[in-house]
Amino acid sequence: MxxxxxxxxxxxFHCVYDELSKSDVIIGLGSYDIRVAEHCAKLFVEGFSDLIIFTGSSGNWTRDLFPQGEAVAFKEKAVEHEVPKEAILLEPNATNIGENVQLSAAIVPNAKSAIFVTKPQTQRRCKATAEKQWSDVKAIVTAPHTKFxxxxxxxxxxxxxxxxxxxxxxxxxxxxxxxxxxxxxxxxxxxxxxxxxxxxxxxxxxxxxxxxxx
Known part of the structure; x- marks a missing residue:
């Protein structure tokens, strides 16, 4: 090979792209890829949820790229794409996917369904993590439709x-x-x-x- x-x-293998349905919250996982925030905004505008949580602090790949933190940078990008500021909540402390899920769940503990938006190649890890760390929520995982x-x-x-x-x-x-x-x-x-x-x-x-x- x-x-x-x-x-x-x-x-x-890593790409999942679950079928989308209206959910209680859209959760955008912070990363080096700002296109995730743009896709969250697209899903919001299309009516898949009335609330977005952006989750993420900063790491080796984003410390210089987003000095204000991933969640803040993603919110700013979403606002540029027609999402009202009041429709966005921030979780600025997560440093890995497990924390992305756990800390977001703590913000909306009564949520029954969530659309997790991440990089295309992180979808399967995200889905498996959500199924374990937040097992009582219907976890839908998707990403920008970017080709390899x-x-x-x-x-x-x-x-x-x-x-x-x-x-x-x-x-x-x-x-x-x-x-x-x-x-x-x-x-x-x-x-x-x-x-x-x-x-x-x-x-x-x-x-x-x-x-x-x-």
């Missing part, structure tokens, strides 16, 4: 994207064992693609130097 083919296998070729950004290039997908696959396996998310069935072809990319050096986002799917 070629590197390009392996990367697309991981991309297709268009996902890299000036500050997060194709290599960074592939490393991120490789690292997230590892985390989905280990985090399920640790109880952070529900278990996910990872097909053999996906592990094969993972191994191809690890051997090719896309290891920047791995938790440890070596990893085996066995």
């Amino acid at each position: 070629k590197v390009e083919d392996a990367a697309r296998v991981l991309w297709d 070729i268009d996902q890299p950004l000036a500050h997060h290039n194709e290599r960074a994207l592939i490393c991120e997908m490789v690292g997230d696959l590892e985390r989905m396996n280990s985090y399920a064992q640790l109880g952070y998310q529900t278990a996910v069935d990872i097909p053999d072809i996906t592990w094969k693609a993972f191994e191809v990319l690890v051997k090719a050096g896309f290891v920047d986002h791995l938790q440890k130097p070596t990893f085996s799917s066995q």
Whole structure:
């Protein structure tokens, strides 16, 4: 399997795109990708919810990009796209997907349904995390409809994207064992693609130097 083919296998696996329905809240997960905020605004304008929560502090990939924090930057972008300020709540402290879910749930504890909007390649991790960390809510997961070729950004290039997908696959396996998310069935072809990319050096986002799917 070629590197390009392996990367697309991981991309297709990580993407979920649940069927959308009107929900109590739209939850935009902060990240380096401001297109997530734009997609939240689009869903709001289309009437999928009357409330948006943007969640996220800042991390290695966003500390310089959004010095005011991811949640604040995402709110500003959504307001530019016709979302009223009063329709947006902020959760400015989360530093990972588990905290995104837990701290957002604390803001709207009576919610029965939530649309989680994240990067395309983070959807499956987000869904598995929401199912574990907020099990009594109907979790719908979606993302901007960005093609793999268009996902890299000036500050997060194709290599960074592939490393991120490789690292997230590892985390989905280990985090399920640790109880952070529900278990996910990872097909053999996906592990094969993972191994191809690890051997090719896309290891920047791995938790440890070596990893085996066995």
